[in-house]
Amino acid sequence: MTKIAIFDYGAGNIFSLKNALEKQNATVEVQTKVDMLKGYDGIFLPGVGNFDPAIQSINRDSVDFLDIVGDTPVFGICLGMEMFFDKSQEGKEEGLGIINGDVIVLPDTLKVPHMGWNALEIKKENKILEGVENGSWVYFVHSYRANPTTQDVIVAESDYDVKVPAIVQKDNYFGTQFHPEKSGDVGALMLKNFLRECKK
Known part of the structure; x- marks a missing residue:
């Protein structure tokens, strides 16, 4: 069994993510302290909350x-992914600085927050995309988008009148702007692929 930790910022319901991972036969524990994240096969930073309180809970x-994380695979969802970057327009705190760049608000010419299904434009092969077809639909709920300094971390984009980095990866850090736990069979396949990476 793959042993997974979900880091809880205390901001919202993470039941759907826990449930989705347990359907993939993972053993899932919810942790609220960073020093309790040792010894897991993989770690999830879920997509609920606001930037500053989430970063403050990590620090x-x-x-x-x-x-603490070292080379353990980490999967950041929505806000969890946004925290990989240097900073966000949503707050004043410094991000984790794993990926260079910032997180910017979606243009006010668009309906914000963006809620709904959008297609993936896959830019390059990735371990969590094995078996996922280009053009697959995934579910977004967000008001911000990642703005990396270099394009090489972008695995897939989605078009919402602006190009939104939908999947990013650097080293052992994988991030999605969308919610795989709410993205049906496509999201379930990505979670399954990530859990396979956690076993290596």
């Missing part, structure tokens, strides 16, 4: 998140 215990 609260004066323990370095990156040191």
